[in-house]
Amino acid sequence: MSRPDQSEGDRSRDQLLAGEYVLGVLSEADRRRVEERMLRDRPFAAMVANWSDNLSGFNGDYGDEVPPPQVFGKIEVKLFPVRSFGRELSAAGAWWNSLLLWRGLTFASLAALITYVSLQSGWIGAAPPSKTLVAHMNGDGATSVGLMARYDTANGRLKVLPVAASADAARSLQLWLVPDGGQPPVSLGILPQTGEGSVDIPADLRPRLRNGVTFAVSVEPFGGSPTGQPTGPVIASGKAQDI
Amino acid sequence: MATDRDIAVLIGRVALRDRAAFAQLYSHVAPKLFSVCLRILKDRGEAEDALQDVFVKIWQRADRFAATGTSPVGWLVAVARYHSIDVLRARRPSADPLDEDWQIEDPSADPERDAVLTGEGKRIDRCMEELDSDRAAAVRSAYVEGLTYQELAERHSVPINTMRTWLRRSLLKLRECLDR
Numbered sequence: 079m080s081r082p083d084q085s086e087g088d089r090s091r092d093q094l095l096a097g098e099y100v101l102g103v104l105s106e107a108d109r110r111r112v113e114e115r116m117l118r119d120r121p122f123a124a125m126v127a128n129w130s131d132n133l134s135g136f137n138g139d140y141g142d143e144v145p146p147p148q149v150f151g152k153i154e155v156k157l158f159p160v161r162s163f164g165r166e167l168s169a170a171g172a173w174w175n176s177l178l179l180w181r182g183l184t185f186a187s188l189a190a191l192i193t194y195v196s197l198q199s200g201w202i203g204a205a206p207p208s209k210t211l212v213a214h215m216n217g218d219g220a221t222s223v224g225l226m227a228r229y230d231t232a233n234g235r236l237k238v239l240p241v242a243a244s245a246d247a248a249r250s251l252q253l254w255l256v257p258d259g260g261q262p263p264v265s266l267g268i269l270p271q272t273g274e275g276s277v278d279i280p281a282d283l284r285p286r287l288r289n290g291v292t293f294a295v296s297v298e299p300f301g302g303s304p305t306g307q308p309t310g311p312v313i314a315s316g317k318a319q320d321i
Numbered sequence: 322m323a324t325d326r327d328i329a330v331l332i333g334r335v336a337l338r339d340r341a342a343f344a345q346l347y348s349h350v351a352p353k354l355f356s357v358c359l360r361i362l363k364d365r366g367e368a369e370d371a372l373q374d375v376f377v378k379i380w381q382r383a384d385r386f387a388a389t390g391t392s393p394v395g396w397l398v399a400v401a402r403y404h405s406i407d408v409l410r411a412r413r414p415s416a417d418p419l420d421e422d423w424q425i426e427d428p429s430a431d432p433e434r435d436a437v438l439t440g441e442g443k444r445i446d447r448c449m450e451e452l453d454s455d456r457a458a459a460v461r462s463a464y465v466e467g468l469t470y471q472e473l474a475e476r477h478s479v480p481i482n483t484m485r486t487w488l489r490r491s492l493l494k495l496r497e498c499l500d501r
Binding site: 090093094097098100101102103105106109127130131132133134135136137139140141142143144145146149150152153156157158 | 340344347351352353355356357359360369372373376377380391392394395398399402403406407410411444445446460461463464465467468469470473488489492493495496499
């Protein structure tokens with residue numbers, strides 16, 4: 079065995095090991111040993127980087143092969159599991175099932191939207207002086223709505239910036255907080271149709287905006303849901319998470 | 322056609338969690354990286370799975386790119402190559418290299434040079450010309466196709482220990498030439 083973790087091993091041996099690693103001829107176990115060593119042995123890591131740079135001249139041997147179109151969608155599902163929002167919410171109550179139906183009937187042209195919500199680290203904790211929660215809700219297609227939301231814990235204000243709203247003017251976009259644990263969604267207010275706006279979060283709801291909750295935006299009759307629960311299709315949703 | 326700089330900018334934006342940039346990066350480089358996966362794994366289904374994992378790694382590791390100092394496409398190809406080779410090795414475990422072959426005379430002896438990156442790797446072609454053609458071919462196919470010593474030995478009809486010696490001597494000669 080080549081003992082790749084021997085840090086004072088002779089140089090030519092290290093050069094060989096680094097070269098073999100980049101060539102790819104090492105066994106799986108040796109590859110892991112080399113990678114572990116690279117983390118703590120900078121001169122050795124530099125040897126590997128040097129070989130990698132030198133041998134990259136062979137990269138011209140690789141051509142172009144267009145992957146099947148569904149591959150990117152699968153990557154997004156792996157990386158952004160909020161896409162499975164529908165499944166998560168189906169446990170939360172029957173209202174979601176009717177939304178799925180609504181979605182199919184009314185806003186079929188809207189691509190499924192994904193919310194990417196990030197909490198600035200340290201947001202959760204004992205009375206942070208002023209922290210910001212940022213939510214970026216992206217759409218996949220040209221017809222979708224992109225939203226940027228920023229929540230300031232100091233004043234309890236949620237600012238919303240529609241990036242590319244294409245919503246029907248006779249309808250309103252309503253923002254919901256979906257608690258974890260199966261409780262019904264709580265309205266956080268109506269989003270502005272265009273331009274930057276903000277939603278003041280009622281003081282009693284502020285403690286509930288934390289890691290693990292889900293935000294959702296639904297399309298409602300102008301002025302908001304008549305029932306206090308989402309009635310139109312959910313066009314954006316996502317879980318708040320620490321990153 | 323995206324330039325190296327465009328790709329580097331996109332990787333930087335991916336590091337900042339910009340999903341639109343991620344989609345753009347995918348459209349620019351997925352064909353190249355899929356070709357890498359296919360060439361090494363030689364199976365479309367496996368290559369598609371590998372490509373997914375490669376882009377997951379690119380998303381997760383984009384912040385490390387800036388520190389590498391390598392070309393952006395080179396970095397992306399390296400992610401795809403190493404992942405594909407790992408999949409291949411997990412599928413077909415290769416024997417660990419033997420100890421006795423390590424004593425090979427080293428034609429180069431300048432420790433200062435190792436830390437210096439040499440640029441784009443263009444000189445590799447000139448240095449490959451200094452190797453015997455069958456050894457150069459073995460080095461190249463090891464890299465491009467991710468072949469093991471055993472597979473290289475079979476392809477060139479030589480014993481595995483002979484192939485090991487070929488490749489290691491070739492690597493040392495290349496090192497010496499590249500550092501010259």
